[in-house]
Each structure stands twice: as C-alpha cells, then as structure tokens.
Amino acid sequence: xxxxxxxxxxxxxxxxxxxxxxxxxxxxxxxxxxxxxxxxxxxxxxxxxxxxxxxxxxxxxxxxxxxxxxxxxxxxxxxxxxxxxxxxxxxxxxxxxxxxxxxxxxxxxxxxxxxxxxxxxxxxxxxxxxxxxxxxxxxxxxxxxxxxxxxxxxxxxxxxxxxxxxxxxxxxxxxxxxxxxxxxxxxxxxxxxxxxxxxxxxxxxxxxxxxxxxxxxxxxxxxxxxxxxxxxxxxxxxxxxxxxxxxxxxxxxxxxxxxxxxxxxxxxxxxxxxxxxxxxxxxxxxxxxxxxxxxxxxxxxxxxxxxxxxxxxxxxxxxxxxxxxxxxxxxxxxxxxxxxxxxxxxxxxxxxxxxxxxxxxxxxxxxxxxxxxxxxxxxxxxxxxxxxxxxxxxxxxxxxxxxxxxxxxxxxxxxxxxxxxxxxxxxxxxxxxxxxxxxxxxxxxxxxxxxxxxxxxx
Amino acid sequence: xxxxxxxxxxxxxxxxxxxxxxxxxxxxxxxxxxxxxxxxxxxxxxxxxxxxxxxxxxxxxxxxxxxxxxxxxxxxxxxxxxxxxxxxxxxxxxxxxxxxxxxxxxxxxxxxxxxxxxxxxxxxxxxxxxxxxxxxxxxxxxxxxxxxxxxxxxxxxxxxxxxxxxxxxxxxxxxxxxxxxxxxxxxxxxxxxxxxxxxxxxxxxxxxxxxxxxxxxxxxxxxxxxxxxxxxxxxxxxxxxxxxxxxxxxxxxxxxxxxxxxxxxxxxxxxxxxxxxxxxxxxxxxxxxxxxxxxxxxxxxxxxxxxxxxxxxxxxxxxxxxxxxxxxxxxxxxxxxxxxxxxxxxxxxxxxxxxxxxxxxxxxxxxxxxxxxxxxxxxxxxxxxxxxxxxxxxxxxxxxxxxxxxxxxxxxxxxxxxxxxxxxxxxxxxxxxxxxxxxxxxxxxxxxxxxxxxxxxx
Numbered sequence: 001x002x003x004x005x006x007x008x009x010x011x012x013x014x015x016x017x018x019x020x021x022x023x024x025x026x027x028x029x030x031x032x033x034x035x036x037x038x039x040x041x042x043x044x045x046x047x048x049x050x051x052x053x054x055x056x057x058x059x060x061x062x063x064x065x066x067x068x069x070x071x072x073x074x075x076x077x078x079x080x081x082x083x084x085x086x087x088x089x090x091x092x093x094x095x096x097x098x099x100x101x102x103x104x105x106x107x108x109x110x111x112x113x114x115x116x117x118x119x120x121x122x123x124x125x126x127x128x129x130x131x132x133x134x135x136x137x138x139x140x141x142x143x144x145x146x147x148x149x150x151x152x153x154x155x156x157x158x159x160x161x162x163x164x165x166x167x168x169x170x171x172x173x174x175x176x177x178x179x180x181x182x183x184x185x186x187x188x189x190x191x192x193x194x195x196x197x198x199x200x201x202x203x204x205x206x207x208x209x210x211x212x213x214x215x216x217x218x219x220x221x222x223x224x225x226x227x228x229x230x231x232x233x234x235x236x237x238x239x240x241x242x243x244x245x246x247x248x249x250x251x252x253x254x255x256x257x258x259x260x261x262x263x264x265x266x267x268x269x270x271x272x273x274x275x276x277x278x279x280x281x282x283x284x285x286x287x288x289x290x291x292x293x294x295x296x297x298x299x300x301x302x303x304x305x306x307x308x309x310x311x312x313x314x315x316x317x318x319x320x321x322x323x324x325x326x327x328x329x330x331x332x333x334x335x336x337x338x339x340x341x342x343x344x345x346x347x348x349x350x351x352x353x354x355x356x357x358x359x360x361x362x363x364x365x366x367x368x369x370x371x372x373x374x375x376x377x378x379x380x381x382x383x384x385x386x387x388x389x390x391x392x393x394x395x396x397x398x399x400x401x402x403x404x405x406x407x408x409x410x411x412x413x414x415x416x417x418x419x420x421x422x423x424x425x426x427x428x429x430x431x432x433x434x435x436x437x438x439x440x441x442x443x444x445x446x447x448x449x450x451x452x453x454x455x456x457x458x
Numbered sequence: 459x460x461x462x463x464x465x466x467x468x469x470x471x472x473x474x475x476x477x478x479x480x481x482x483x484x485x486x487x488x489x490x491x492x493x494x495x496x497x498x499x500x501x502x503x504x505x506x507x508x509x510x511x512x513x514x515x516x517x518x519x520x521x522x523x524x525x526x527x528x529x530x531x532x533x534x535x536x537x538x539x540x541x542x543x544x545x546x547x548x549x550x551x552x553x554x555x556x557x558x559x560x561x562x563x564x565x566x567x568x569x570x571x572x573x574x575x576x577x578x579x580x581x582x583x584x585x586x587x588x589x590x591x592x593x594x595x596x597x598x599x600x601x602x603x604x605x606x607x608x609x610x611x612x613x614x615x616x617x618x619x620x621x622x623x624x625x626x627x628x629x630x631x632x633x634x635x636x637x638x639x640x641x642x643x644x645x646x647x648x649x650x651x652x653x654x655x656x657x658x659x660x661x662x663x664x665x666x667x668x669x670x671x672x673x674x675x676x677x678x679x680x681x682x683x684x685x686x687x688x689x690x691x692x693x694x695x696x697x698x699x700x701x702x703x704x705x706x707x708x709x710x711x712x713x714x715x716x717x718x719x720x721x722x723x724x725x726x727x728x729x730x731x732x733x734x735x736x737x738x739x740x741x742x743x744x745x746x747x748x749x750x751x752x753x754x755x756x757x758x759x760x761x762x763x764x765x766x767x768x769x770x771x772x773x774x775x776x777x778x779x780x781x782x783x784x785x786x787x788x789x790x791x792x793x794x795x796x797x798x799x800x801x802x803x804x805x806x807x808x809x810x811x812x813x814x815x816x817x818x819x820x821x822x823x824x825x826x827x828x829x830x831x832x833x834x835x836x837x838x839x840x841x842x843x844x845x846x847x848x849x850x851x852x853x854x855x856x857x858x859x860x861x862x863x864x865x866x867x868x869x870x871x872x873x874x875x876x877x878x879x880x881x882x883x884x885x886x887x888x889x890x891x892x893x894x895x896x897x898x899x900x901x902x903x904x905x906x907x908x909x910x911x912x913x914x915x916x
Contacts, residue, residue: 089686129590133590200667201666208654349497396548
C-alpha cells in the first residue's frame, strides 16, 4: 500500500459517510475477475472505485460493509487455500489487510447473506453483471428489482468529488504518465506509421509505468468520429491525428489528455485556423476555472470562443448570443466541455452522471450539445475536471442538419461542405480547482501551434 | 475481413456442424462489451471464439443461430441508430455482414425469444455473467438451471481442433508477434529495470501489431509462482526472469511462448544445470510430436528427462520408472506439458478441458502433476499444441511435501532446501502436428543457453 495511504484515511472516509446515516448498512461489493474468452482468461483486474475509496483493497471476492447502527465496518471474504498459494505464492491474510485499513472485523463470505437479512441495505448501482446476480441473490430479489440508494449515491459524490492532498499527489502521478504517453506519440507521429503502432507505444507506456490506460485510447486520423476505437489507418501527410488518452497510476487514479497533431509536422493554413480557435477556447475556459463559477459557464465561454472564431472564418454567422444559447455550435462541438476525474476517468459515472455533474441548483439542458455537458454545477476547491473543447466536421451530422435546414441563420452550410474531409481537433487538460483559482495538473504537454510543430520537427 | 476468410469458410463450418444434428437449433451469443469501472468504460472487446469460428464477426449484441431442421443460419441483431452513427462513424449494416459470411437471414433482436420458443436449443457453457442472464431470459429458466449441450461441445471440439491452412497462417502471424514481444524483453532485460517496464514494452508490441496479448503476461523474477501477475520487482543481478507471454493477431488467433532469462546476461553454473534439463525436456518432447502419439506420452518424455536430470545433480534419486509413474517430479513441475492453442490461448477451454484434451480412450489422472495435464489425447495432423516443461522450486510446496515425508525415496529434500531461492525455469514453444511429424511455429526464438546468453550480451 502506498505510504501516503497507510493512515486512518479509509476509516475517516467511512466515518464521514456514516455521519449521514442513522440506520441500516452500506454494502460495497468488490469487482471480481472478468473473463474475456474463457473463465480463467481474465481481463486486467480493476477494483470498483467506491470500494477503493472506502476500503482501499484492490482484491476480488470480498464485500465491505459499513454498519451505520453499530458504527462498525466489516469485510466478508475468505483467505486463499493452501492449494491456491502453491500457484499464486504467499497471499496476505484478510485479517492483516483489515488491520491496515482499520476495518473492525473479518467474517467468512458465507455469513454475509444472513448478516444483511432484515437490515436496510444501501448499495450503489451495480454495473457488472456478476454483481447484479450476486446482489439479487444476497437480497433475495430479482435482478430487475435492484434499487440503488439515492441517499448513498449523493453522499458518496459529496465526499469523492473533493480531492484530498494525498489524492492530488496520485492524480499528478497519473498525469505524468499521461504526458509521457502523448510525448512518445508526438515523437513517432509521421506519415507511414500506423495508428495501431502509435497506440501500442502509448498503451505500453501506461502499462509500464502504472496500471494501464484509464480508458480505451482514442487515436485516429478520423478525429471527427468521437467514439472511435479503430486503429487501422496508416498516417498520411496532410491529415490530423487526434489522440485522447490517459493513464491510471498504480493507486488507480486517472488522467485524461487530448492533443491533435498534424501528421506532416506542420499544420496547413486551414488546420491552423481551426486549431487556434480550439486552443483559445481551451485557454479561455481554463482561465475561468475557479471556485464559485458554475462549470456550465466555462462550457459557455468555450463555445462562445468557438462560435466567434467560426464566424470570423465564415463557417458561422448571425447573432452570437442567440447562436450560442440555441446550440448552433453543437454542429461543430456536440459534446460537453468536460467531466470530473479521480478514481475513474469519468469520475463516479457509475453513480449516475446527473448526481455527479448536476445538483438542485442546475438541471441538465435538453438542447443538443448543451445537454451533453457532464459537469455543469458550481466548482469548489478540490474538484478536478477536464477542459476539452473541440471542433469536428462530422459528415453525417452535417448532412442531417443541412437537410433539415437547421440553424440556417447561424451556419454557412455551403462553406461547411468544403470542410467535410477536415476531421476534427480537440485539446484537453486536467484542472484542479484551488482555493484561489485553479492549477493545470501535470508537466506542461505541448499545446500551442508553435509548441506542437516544434516537438514534431525531426 | 481478412481476404483469406472471404470465402465460404464460415458456411462450410456451419454445414459441418449441422451434419451431426437432425433437429433443434444451436444458439451462439456474441460477447458484449464488458465494463471495467463504470458501464461506458469497457475492456478491450473480445468476441467469443465459437462465435468467431462459425460467424466470423467481431461485434457485440448479436446472436447467431444455426437451425438444423431447416438447414438455415440466422443473425439476430439490430443496426445502429442514426444517433450512434454521429458518435461512432458509419457502421456496416448487419445485412451486408450477413452476406459476407453467407448467413441466410437477419432478424431484429427482439424476435429471438419467440423464434427459439419450443425448439430444442443447443448452446455452449456461458462464461460471461451477462450471457448467463440473457440465456436464462431467452430460455425462461433460472440462471442456475442452464444446461449446455454436450453433443454440441463435442462436435465443436472435433471441428475447431483441426486447424486449416488459413488458420495456420493466422497462428504463424500471432507467433511472429509473440517472438517480437520476447525479443524486445531480451533486448532490455538487465539489472535495474523493473518488471513492469518490460511488461509494458511487451504488451505495447502486442497492441501495436495485433489485438493485444492472448492472456495476461506472466513476467516475473519469481517464476516459481506459476500464476504470478505481479510486476513490481526491480530486476536483480543473479536472478532469473521468466516471461510467459503471447499475442493475439487481428483475427484473434493466439500464440504462447515462455523464455527464461538470466538477468545478469549469463547463467550461473547452478542455473545453467537446471536450464539444460528443462531445455532437453522441451527438445525431446517436441521431437516426439507426431500423429498417432498420445500427448500424455510427450508429457511422460518431458518429466522423464526432468527426473533423469534432477537425479544427475542429486536433487532426485531412486527408481526412475516408479518415480515418474507416481509423480515425484511434480514437486518440481506440478503443471502439464501443454494445451491446444487456436482462437483461444487455451483453445476451447470454455467448452471444458476434459472435452478438449481427453476422450473416450484416455481419462484424466488423479495423481498430482499428471492430473494437471490439459492435453493428453492422441495427436492428429492439424492439432496445434504448446510444449512447456519447467522446473520450479516452490518453497511452500517443498515445505508441505517435506513435512509429509512425501516421496522420500525419490527426493533429496536436504539438497532441495538449498535451492529454495532459485525461482523457476520454463521453456515453451508452439507446435503444429503435420502429416509426417511436426513443425514449430514462428521464427526461431533464442532458446539454448548459448543463444540466450548471446542475445542478452550488450
């Protein structure tokens, strides 16, 4: 265990959670091994982040319980058998692990069902099928009748979203790995190499320095396809390469960066124009990050900069304020400005996006583009968010909107047509909200046109 | 799709399967996306290998059906919605994919439950929880009452275990990636580097050239721990590094190699002695690979060479034949000589090891060591198997056996005690059984003491 975390940290977190509940128990199921193509061939093990936050152990087949009424915490699980130890080497005893994280009691797994019987049970939304099956069994309900606790969700969000000093150290480490992933791709990006080779280099860095990537790497010359996980193309002169990738450090904290590179080493005039707009949007939104600001304001700043820029080069037109409010810019940036980041790259997304990014003061918009914003609510010190504006020319979306004559007052479709082979540009950084403002995490990763072109020069 | 596979290959395979069944249907559920830490953050997609074999498509959320009575094949699934295409780019229509693989009909997913109603349904053992839930729903049974079809399992094994020319080309490609993974580790293996860095380099190669690793890489100075997926150690002068790792190529065919390297660049005298024994066992077992031989004979050849070698250096003693038959060698090699390899690294292990490696002529031994052999039955042309003898000094196992005075007539425990810090050595290759004998797949990877020491020399 990381020395920073050998302390009362997990006990303190559980106590803070307990302070909001007077009865019942909270049940935290570990994630178990997840098979790829047969039972024993499992994916890289990833513990549930709520389990990590309150119990810190990255091991499968255990359940953590916080008993609110008796103010006790328990682990239900079984030690390895002697036969397992022959194959797996010496394994720590659960009791010793429990002492490290200051859990009061360890009990055999088979006692769990009777322990929770007749107690009000709070649990978070199960996202793995084996945990849905297990919860249904434990609670004697059908799989479709599992009701996660809204009260528990809200309280967990209020705790996990404020990153402590120890956590920020971990996030910085994840950022350094992310920076190295992007740096190696900048070094090898050139016409003729395949997307797959670059992707292998980047993921190799993430695996070699930490716990792998924080999400499947997006690395594509078709950056306009936002959820693109294909890597089959050969890099071509004149095109843009978008890489959206981050790392998980060994303590499971995440980073998330996007950079867009001209394969040729230098941007064309047209690429540079669009790049500058996205860059200015990134800079302006980051500059405005501070406590007391709603993050939807930062989204608004970014899309306003985009709209202004796109008007200047003749792709958009019309009344600026109206254009932004109605979401005409969403043709070019259909996604939101960013999301929280922590033990998950979209932090706490298992608990529900609206509980993480929205609250009683702000509801999610129903307007296309605006509605895609994951993190809208007021920023407070300890929040860590991504800032990731982009401009994309998505042929399919352009065709639909043009046919519908959507926002004709704001979009010059004739000119937009000439950009259909452009691709996309996104620039993303990870930002900590401090008492006085903000701090961009990680070593500076080349970002401006000049910086990008310098690092790509042979 | 790979040009070699644009043909009637999938239809032919389905027809061969159908030839054994006169009524009912076979149901092949695709693997779906598998979440790591929240629903949208999924592991690298891996299709089910039976689905790949009969339907060839590496996409989630579809079901392939072979209707034995009507001699038809169907796909149940739904095309992407326009909204998805905005985010994911253009996606092929299921109907077009069906034409490529010569499937007769495509139907919406929601029609599947009524289509299979009242039909005898054959299916393979579901190993993913979401498919267990879905099968239970489709068949209107409880999750614990799902009965895979033994008849289907046996027929699939009989087809998949004979690799066609097209498949061997794919396996060779996977081998070439595996060779590159090991070669890069040989290049960078030296005191001071961490296991994790080497592991990142190897997995980066697998990702950059294909579909990633065929199983979680084993790369450890603690090679005596057979299922060791920790990579936290710094490489130390004088120790041995075991790497057991293979790749999956883009068509999902697998390779699997093990090499053991002296971190210092040269083996100590003691290491060389043990290495030579394992090397001779590997060579002897491979030399004996040919049609008509039961693979348990090859296992016997390997453990006999090990026993002879260990007797020569005083770690074992006593009557050779008896020692081997009773399994005294299993203190040093508790595992089997190998397994089949194909679309899975342990090929078809989801169907049940005993159906893959055993048949009516040979039953699994209950003796420790012998019983761990995965592939025992008679070799025939088209089989591809691994050959992976090893010698390990597993302190925990030594302690248990010594205390029990187990095989005291065959094991010199006093001398074995002095090897407790040795670690382990394993050497593994992938071997195709040909009409006349065998062929080791892939470019030769340094294996003898001389070859290993030469490649490690700076």
